Amino acid sequence: MSVAARFALAYPGFALDVDLDLPGSGVTALFGQSGCGKTTLLRCMAGLERGAGRLAVNGETWQDDSLFVPTHRRPLGYVFQDARLFAHLDVARNLDFGMRRSRGAATVKREAIIDLLGLGPLLDRLPERLSGGEQQRVAIARALLAAPRLLLMDEPLASLDHARKQEFLPWLERLRDELDIPLIYVSHAPDEVARLADHIVVMDAGRAVAQGPLAETLARIDLPIKLGEDAGAVFAATVAERDAEWHLARVEFDGGELWVRDNGTPVGRAVRVRILARDVSIANSRHDDVSIMNLLPATVVAHAAEDHPSQVLVQLRVGETLLLGRLTRRSAQRLDLAPGREVWVQIKAVALVG
Amino acid sequence: MFSPADLAAIWLTLKLATVTTLLLLLIGTPIAWRLARMRSWWKGPLAAVVAMPLVLPPTVLGFYLLLLMGPHGPVGRFTEWLGIGLLPFSFGGLVVASVIYSLPFVVQPLQNAFEAIGERPLEAAATLRASPLDAFFSVAVPLARPGFLTATILGFAHTVGEFGIVLMIGGNIPDKTRVVSVQIYDHVEAMDYAAAHGLAAGMVVFSFLVLLALYLLNSRGRRS
Numbered sequence: 001m002s003v004a005a006r007f008a009l010a011y012p013g014f015a016l017d018v019d020l021d022l023p024g025s026g027v028t029a030l031f032g033q034s035g036c037g038k039t040t041l042l043r044c045m046a047g048l049e050r051g052a053g054r055l056a057v058n059g060e061t062w063q064d065d066s067l068f069v070p071t072h073r074r075p076l077g078y079v080f081q082d083a084r085l086f087a088h089l090d091v092a093r094n095l096d097f098g099m100r101r102s103r104g105a106a107t108v109k110r111e112a113i114i115d116l117l118g119l120g121p122l123l124d125r126l127p128e129r130l131s132g133g134e135q136q137r138v139a140i141a142r143a144l145l146a147a148p149r150l151l152l153m154d155e156p157l158a159s160l161d162h163a164r165k166q167e168f169l170p171w172l173e174r175l176r177d178e179l180d181i182p183l184i185y186v187s188h189a190p191d192e193v194a195r196l197a198d199h200i201v202v203m204d205a206g207r208a209v210a211q212g213p214l215a216e217t218l219a220r221i222d223l224p225i226k227l228g229e230d231a232g233a234v235f236a237a238t239v240a241e242r243d244a245e246w247h248l249a250r251v252e253f254d255g256g257e258l259w260v261r262d263n264g265t266p267v268g269r270a271v272r273v274r275i276l277a278r279d280v281s282i283a284n285s286r287h288d289d290v291s292i293m294n295l296l297p298a299t300v301v302a303h304a305a306e307d308h309p310s311q312v313l314v315q316l317r318v319g320e321t322l323l324l325g326r327l328t329r330r331s332a333q334r335l336d337l338a339p340g341r342e343v344w345v346q347i348k349a350v351a352l353v354g
Numbered sequence: 355m356f357s358p359a360d361l362a363a364i365w366l367t368l369k370l371a372t373v374t375t376l377l378l379l380l381i382g383t384p385i386a387w388r389l390a391r392m393r394s395w396w397k398g399p400l401a402a403v404v405a406m407p408l409v410l411p412p413t414v415l416g417f418y419l420l421l422l423m424g425p426h427g428p429v430g431r432f433t434e435w436l437g438i439g440l441l442p443f444s445f446g447g448l449v450v451a452s453v454i455y456s457l458p459f460v461v462q463p464l465q466n467a468f469e470a471i472g473e474r475p476l477e478a479a480a481t482l483r484a485s486p487l488d489a490f491f492s493v494a495v496p497l498a499r500p501g502f503l504t505a506t507i508l509g510f511a512h513t514v515g516e517f518g519i520v521l522m523i524g525g526n527i528p529d530k531t532r533v534v535s536v537q538i539y540d541h542v543e544a545m546d547y548a549a550a551h552g553l554a555a556g557m558v559v560f561s562f563l564v565l566l567a568l569y570l571l572n573s574r575g576r577r578s
Binding site for chain 2: 046047048070071072073076077078080082084085086087088097098101102142143146
């Protein structure tokens, strides 16, 4: 099961040229700077843009050299950056718009979606009386009720401020856990990608420059685009213990354990951990006389230059898990961080993301 | 207050304006839709042709329509071949002339309304399984409602107010082509100022009410 997408399309000053084989389930993030072509690629997949190419979704061909299924005959769901609710219809009628036209093919129940996205109290309101976050929730529900076999989301959080975004992300996470169709999620925000994606395609100037499982890809140090302050590793862990006295939780991962701020996640629950490269420092011996709580033995795997000539990005292995650390080139030389060297990593901040 | 001839003229005017407005909505909507979504080089010339009646003197328009629909014009030969006779100096001819003369008053508000809607809601409709025709009726038309209201009122009012082209194409035949504006002209020619006043004042009140309604509808549309 997979989503095979190959598209070539040229505009003055921009060319899209990708050939992707994406997982047939889970969340794939199309990640890159504004103008890198991720929205254009999404529009090609929806048939809103007519690029030459081929698209097959879990064995069903929607487009190839001799076939172009028009948008309204593609069983997809599309969530636009700007919600695009129908201004003349209330929320309930917006939800029914696609549902009626997909003739009961829906696999999800209307009530269940309304429940999942908390839309019950909004049903008789007109779109103009909804907040940005509420509009996006309606847009997502509307797309899901049209019985999609592929869900496309174009930066659904881009129009929301920080507070609304934090409020909205848990809805998306719940949705991801309930969904059994592939979701392709366009974003330029690394924190959203770290939280939601299982698979990532990194795009730059109309091309896919890297793709793969999220943890593996984010921990690469040879990515053709530099993530700067957002460089860091994301991996899976399990909550093993909660310490009531210090309000800390211990999470275990493939390679060790970390103490993190207890955010109420129950013991035994799988979580995602994100450690930014700038929060990782390296020592040649174990130091217990520092404030840092998380010290782990690690092996240097490789390093790579950063944009600024003073900095270097170091890839480290802790058990089976890869971490990234950023330090000055001078420190790297002083500590003699050649590949294979055994070191201690000091982790200043760990974030539980989803 | 009104003589039977006045009442006949009023009735004929309302009948003409109603038939013309209905035809204009039928013809003008697809033209406005095409123009609003056209990207090609043709958009400019086409829009100019539709807008021509705004600037042409009604006599020019009437003159060419007379030639076209007369016994030697292509339209005239066609209507005779169809067996419905010649259109000039008949109610049918008046309707044809009115439709052409009032076309920009219907097409332009509709075109503006469709352009204001843009591609976005239609793309959303397409991703929700609506075919282009379905999206037109279920999304574009309801969203363009204020445009349809403006177009209907302007088309109707402009047809009621026409004079020159009516005289050119319709002449002055009681019950067939003698509309209110022509009837007023007759009264004035006959120095019957009292009768002219009755109809003229009625037209002033009618025009004011129509434009007031338009203004109120538009400002309400903007608020909601």
